[in-house]
Amino acid sequence: MNSVVPVETKVLNENQRLAMALRERFARAGTLVVNLISSPGSGKTRLLERTLELLPDGVHAAVLTGDIQTDADASRLARFGFPVRQITTGGTCHLDAKMIDRHLEGWDLDELDILFIENVGNLVCPSSYDLGEHAKIVLLSVPEGEEKPLKYPSIFFKSKLILITKADLLPYVPFDLGVARKNARSVNADAEILLVSCQTDEGLGDWMQWLSSRISAG
Amino acid sequence: MHEIGIAASVLDIVRKEVGARPGARALVVGLRIGDLAGVDPESLRFGFDALVKDSDLEPLQLEVEYLAARDDLDVAWIELEEP
Numbered sequence: 001m002n003s004v005v006p007v008e009t010k011v012l013n014e015n016q017r018l019a020m021a022l023r024e025r026f027a028r029a030g031t032l033v034v035n036l037i038s039s040p041g042s043g044k045t046r047l048l049e050r051t052l053e054l055l056p057d058g059v060h061a062a063v064l065t066g067d068i069q070t071d072a073d074a075s076r077l078a079r080f081g082f083p084v085r086q087i088t089t090g091g092t093c094h095l096d097a098k099m100i101d102r103h104l105e106g107w108d109l110d111e112l113d114i115l116f117i118e119n120v121g122n123l124v125c126p127s128s129y130d131l132g133e134h135a136k137i138v139l140l141s142v143p144e145g146e147e148k149p150l151k152y153p154s155i156f157f158k159s160k161l162i163l164i165t166k167a168d169l170l171p172y173v174p175f176d177l178g179v180a181r182k183n184a185r186s187v188n189a190d191a192e193i194l195l196v197s198c199q200t201d202e203g204l205g206d207w208m209q210w211l212s213s214r215i216s217a218g
Numbered sequence: 219m220h221e222i223g224i225a226a227s228v229l230d231i232v233r234k235e236v237g238a239r240p241g242a243r244a245l246v247v248g249l250r251i252g253d254l255a256g257v258d259p260e261s262l263r264f265g266f267d268a269l270v271k272d273s274d275l276e277p278l279q280l281e282v283e284y285l286a287a288r289d290d291l292d293v294a295w296i297e298l299e300e301p
Binding site: 001002003004005006007008009010011012013014092093094124125127128129153154155157158 | 220223224227228230231235245248249253254255256257258289291292293294295296297298299300301
């Protein structure tokens with residue numbers, strides 16, 4: 001006899017369960033957690049370098065940085081005196097909640113004001129995985145073109161903040177900022193959009209303000 | 219290409235449901251996928267077929283309901299053959 005049984009279960013239920021547990025831990029410890037996502041080469045590591053340099057004295061930060069291979073990013077980021085751990089996924093194209101949980105071992109979250117998670121460079125897969133973060137932040141660099149939000153709507157839809165990076169290249173590449181903003185808005189009307197450059201420091205004050213207002217709120 | 223991992227999670231859910239019903243066999247699993255879920259249905263189908271082949275669940279079929287402007291990624295139902 002055949003029968004259709006309603007299941008109504010999220011496919012990523014197991015990841016979701018772990019992510020909720022992480023979110024509770026972060027909330028209890030008062031740690032702000034941001035998950036940085038972009039295509040490879042959009043400037044996630046460079047942004048983190050400048051951010052760690054600009055963090056006010058007394059703010060305790062840590063970084064989990066994901067890559068398919070190498071610990072090159074961790075080496076770059078370790079220079080700033082904050083704890084940094086590399087998550088080498090060995091082929092997997094995204095970070096999941098289990099990887100975050102495992103790599104937090106031994107860190108006292110109560111002593112951390114902010115945890116930066118640098119996801120694997122990829123605009124598709126990381127959007128499906130909740131890491132217990134407070135906000136997904138998507139980076140779109142000027143040379144990539146203004147159509148990215150339309151081509152990869154999922155991650156732009158799920159991000160609280162959209163950072164348009166490499167603003168210093170605007171005079172040199174055909175990138176219409178107005179169209180980029182319009183495209184982003186069409187996918188996500190609520191996200192904040194900031195224009196930044198780690199070469200000229202344009203917009204970094206707004207970015208640091210975005211972070212610090214949430215750190216103090218946490 | 220995280221669709222293989224997603225297909226594996228779908229099969230885990232099917233095994234759990236079938237395991238709870240002695241003698242039952244799953245014929246079709248129905249998914250609900252929003253176009254904002256970041257999942258490509260064709261890649262998912264490829265991964266699903268590859269994982270089902272020669273497994274305990276063969277010849278399980280996949281049916282996908284694709285929804286616009288949503289981010290669902292759910293196993294909605296399973297069609298079972300029960301004794």
